[in-house]
Amino acid sequence: MNILWYYLIFFIVVWIMAILFRDKLKADIYGPILMRRTKKLRGFIDAVANTSPRFWRWSMNIGIPISVFCMGLSVYLIIISLQYMFQSPQAALLLPGVDIPGSPIYIPVFSGIIALILLMVVHEFGHGILARAQGVGIKSIGVILLAVLPGAFVELDEEDVKKAKRSVKLRIYAAGSMFNLGLAAIAWVVVIVISSSFVPYAFQSDGLEIASVTPGSPSEGILQNGMIIYNINGHQVSNRTSVNQFLNTTHPGDVMTLVTDQGTYTVTSSGNPNNASATYIGIRGDTHLVVKPDVARTYGETIPWFLYNLVDLCYWIYALNIMVGLFNLLPMKPLDGGIIFEELLGYKVPENITAKIVSCVSWILIGIVAILIIYGTVPGIMQMF
Structure with missing residues (x-):
């Protein structure tokens, strides 16, 4: 809804x-x-x-x-x-x-x-x-x-x-x-x-986590919030910049194969609503982070994630x-x-x-x-x- x-x-x-x-x-x-x-x-x-x-x-x-x-x-x-x-x-x-x-x-x-x-x-x-x-x-x-x-x-x-x-x-x-x-x-x-200081010390990247699938976009009904994308068409992604850099090498209408933690999905791209010549798949996301093992052993996972969410807030x-x-x-x-x-x-x-x-x-x-x-x-x- x-x-x-x-x-x-x-x-x-x-x-x-x-x-x-x-x-x-x-x-x-x-x-x-x-x-x-x-x-x-x-x-x-x-x-x-x-x-x-x-x-x-x-x-x-x-x-x-x-x-x-x-x-x-x-x-x-x-x-x-x-x-x-x-x-x-x-x-x-x-x-x-x-x-x-x-x-x-x-x-x-x-x-x-x-x-x-x-x-x-x-x-x-x-x-x-x-x-x-x-x-x-x-x-x-x-x-x-x-x-x-x-x-x-x-x-x-x-x-x-x-x-x-x-x-x-x-x-x-x-x-x-x-x-x-x-x-x-x-x-x-x-x-x-x-x-x-703390975030680079405590976390390491592990793909791109989808924060939102835009309604009416090519990804609607295919991808879901919370999915972690590891690569698109074989191109490894870890943050929004890496996704945008890859999409800049493609064209509207290209088929995108996304490997995620929940399986492999195919999305046919379209033109961006604000720029028809730019490739658009309709997802928002950011780096999916995991607490480094040595940090987790020392501080647990609650404190690192509390500080990370505090930064976001x-x-x-x-x-x-x-x-x-x-x-x-x-x-x-x-x-x-x-x-x-x-x-x-x-x-x-x-x-x-x-x-x-x-x-x-x-x-x-x-x-x-x-x-x-x-x-x-x-x-x-x-x-x-």
Whole structure:
């Protein structure tokens, strides 16, 4: 069953439960928006903010110019993405476990869900901590569902926000993405340290393990997740690079004989959904690792695999926090970048002109994002059904 159906069923169940038990669950429904507020975590945010209010304020004094730089970078990247989209459509959807044909990104279910939860929690706590460090009240913390798009929020006291100086607002709005980028940096350090030291010491390669078989691809119904491929047409493979190097020497329509740990299988290749001239069989995988015998005798297998899975988790924490953190800094409302852009313009530009500029830029960027999603992702999703 296509994993998109599982997501759809899950969100339908959530909506049904929210509607039937609205009062008991304390859920608020506004058209396609479902919200669940709580005040329980305000004490924790206060405690963190009060550890050193001066540190949080000064850290965001550095965070504001970094946010402005990242705002410009995110605009540049999205324009470049639009240019490459028309040259070679690339489908990408940040849903763990969803493998879209032709997509350059596949996020594992377990690591992806944990990374997305951490992303949302850290982002909103960042806003909350900076708000409390500067005396701005928090009404509630909660989760939100826009139809099927999940998110989190910190509801600030509107009166306190109105009274706050522009610099205070900028620190608060910059904090979410800065916390995301900070978490990404920490995760990346963990990845570098463990993957460059312990992993080569503890593991040795043993073929290519299939992580995902893309729906609608030539391999669907033939190969399965978890299979270990030892060679393709007699060419030994051990990682994604070795597979790609071999496929670059072949042509669409060539027959591929794959020797696996579960037998030998034949797949007739096709053209890549994004490049018809490139050979495509529709599998994603990475090196199948086994613990070296001497390491297993010394440490057992639990510790090495725990550290390996920690690296995988930290990689996706890094990647998703970078991607979403930068996207959130696009100068379009209602994203944080749009609010920061508006506040910065307000220093020198009259309010009525500022509103028009922000609105114009926002709609242009919304249009670009819509094109990227529709032109890049929708065709890939359609191939899955």
